[in-house]
Amino acid sequence: MPNLISALFSVSDEQLMWRVKLQDDAEAFASLMSRWQRPIENLCIRMTGDLHRAEDLAQSAFAKIFAKRADWEPTGKFSTFLWRVALNLCHDELRRAKRRSECSLDALDEEGDSQSNFIASEDPAPDEQADNRERAELVRNALLKLATHYREVVVLRHYEGLKFHEIGEVLAIPEGTVKSRMAEALTQLNRLLKHLDGVRSCNPKTQTPELLAL
Amino acid sequence: MQSQDSNTGTAGAVKHPNSSEWMSFLYDECAPEQRHELDAHLAACPTCAEQVKMWRGSINTLDEWPLPARRRARPRWMPVLKWAAAAAVVLAIGIAVGRQTSTAQAEVAALKSSIADLTAAVEREHNRNLSNNIAVLANANTEAMQLLGDYARLQQQQRAVDQQVIKTALQSFDLRLGRVRSDLQTVAVNTEAGFEATHQGLAQLASYSIPAQQ
Numbered sequence: 202m203p204n205l206i207s208a209l210f211s212v213s214d215e216q217l218m219w220r221v222k223l224q225d226d227a228e229a230f231a232s233l234m235s236r237w238q239r240p241i242e243n244l245c246i247r248m249t250g251d252l253h254r255a256e257d258l259a260q261s262a263f264a265k266i267f268a269k270r271a272d273w274e275p276t277g278k279f280s281t282f283l284w285r286v287a288l289n290l291c292h293d294e295l296r297r298a299k300r301r302s303e304c305s306l307d308a309l310d311e312e313g314d315s316q317s318n319f320i321a322s323e324d325p326a327p328d329e330q331a332d333n334r335e336r337a338e339l340v341r342n343a344l345l346k347l348a349t350h351y352r353e354v355v356v357l358r359h360y361e362g363l364k365f366h367e368i369g370e371v372l373a374i375p376e377g378t379v380k381s382r383m384a385e386a387l388t389q390l391n392r393l394l395k396h397l398d399g400v401r402s403c404n405p406k407t408q409t410p411e412l413l414a415l
Numbered sequence: 416m417q418s419q420d421s422n423t424g425t426a427g428a429v430k431h432p433n434s435s436e437w438m439s440f441l442y443d444e445c446a447p448e449q450r451h452e453l454d455a456h457l458a459a460c461p462t463c464a465e466q467v468k469m470w471r472g473s474i475n476t477l478d479e480w481p482l483p484a485r486r487r488a489r490p491r492w493m494p495v496l497k498w499a500a501a502a503a504v505v506l507a508i509g510i511a512v513g514r515q516t517s518t519a520q521a522e523v524a525a526l527k528s529s530i531a532d533l534t535a536a537v538e539r540e541h542n543r544n545l546s547n548n549i550a551v552l553a554n555a556n557t558e559a560m561q562l563l564g565d566y567a568r569l570q571q572q573q574r575a576v577d578q579q580v581i582k583t584a585l586q587s588f589d590l591r592l593g594r595v596r597s598d599l600q601t602v603a604v605n606t607e608a609g610f611e612a613t614h615q616g617l618a619q620l621a622s623y624s625i626p627a628q629q
Contacts, residue, residue: 243482246482246483252483333479336479337479337480337481339479340476340477340479340480341480344477344480355477358442359474359477360477364444365438365439365442365444377435380434380435380438380439381434381435383438384434384435384437384438384470385434387469387470387473387474388469388470388473390473390476390477391469391470391472391473394473394476
């Protein structure tokens with residue numbers, strides 16, 4: 202019931218953005234940021250695998266939204282617009298990183314080490330904690346090895362909880378294509394995880410070869 | 416792509432659901448009836464069961480990469496809380512020091528005595544107020560009774576006047592009624608005489624005959 206009441210009286214994202222567009226309402230924009238900053242940061246973390254870069258990207262996404270407030274048309278959901286802007290920034294960043302060869306496996310491994318310091322844990326026993334960290338690192342690496350168009354579908358559906366049709370709207374592709382990509386991504390993840398697990402258990406120092414043509 | 420799409424369509428007599436349908440199934444986005452059908456198919460088809468199990472495995476593995484723990488912004492009420500805690504500590508110390516340094520027994524006795532005086536004074540004041548209030552109430556009651564008597568007398572006088580007026584009006588009405596009746600009788604007599612004359616005239620007219628011509 203309190204949810205219902207708050208939903209009845211709360212201002213929608215679109216109303217807030219309308220105020221931003223028409224009146225440059227800084228308070229409305231702050232409300233939008235407080236609602237969406239965390240989800241957008243999470244998206245960027247999953248897409249780039251890097252916390253600090255993700256925070257910068259999320260900031261850039263909001264800056265871009267504010268800069269383009271006059272161009273915003275309330276024909277669709279604000280969130281769709283925001284996801285799209287953030288994803289495009291992630292794509293640009295990944296392309297830049299690829300050009301700088303930051304996406305090399307060495308770099309990934311180094312990032313993994315630094316990132317593992319941030320991994321949340323429920324303070325289990327040290328052995329279990331180490332095992333959890335290893336598994337998390339494995340999953341992160343596998344996800345980062347997926348092609349971007351597969352990764353974004355997995356991130357939006359699995360981690361961000363968007364429905365398949367909503368992902369279709371964000372990416373401007375048919376819902377069926379989203380589902381096909383999701384199935385293919387899960388299949389590739391299964392193979393990658395098996396391989397990475399095998400490689401790790403045989404020789405932890407061995408670098409993981411690129412398994413898939415991205 | 417080695418997903419369920421390779422099994423789509425009829426293979427012999429069995430029609431396998433495609434990967435899109437399985438994605439809706441796995442992420443709980445399909446209609447209940449479709450879910451029943453897919454459940455039934457899954458129970459009967461080892462190929463699809465294997466495929467779905469693999470996808471489920473990948474989905475479960477994704478949850479092993481938790482989000483990095485981020486530093487939380489310190490809430491704005493923290494300084495307030497800090498000062499409140501400091502005030503509480505100072506208060507507690509003050510009370511403790513006060514207890515240690517006071518001549519407790521004498522103070523308590525003096526306090527008790529002053530409380531007793533205060534109670535007596537309050538009681539006296541209360542009783543005085545009560546008797547005053549009772550007197551005021553009695554006066555008000557007498558006045559109200561007097562007013563009610565006056566009102567009843569006025570009502571009675573008014574009723575007598577009304578009755579007199581009605582009686583006079585009725586008498587006037589009777590008089591006019593008598594006059595109207597007498598007028599009506601005169602009209603009736605005149606009308607009867609008129610009828611009689613007309614009757615005679617008609618009888619004469621009926622008995623009139625044209626004299627024969629010479």
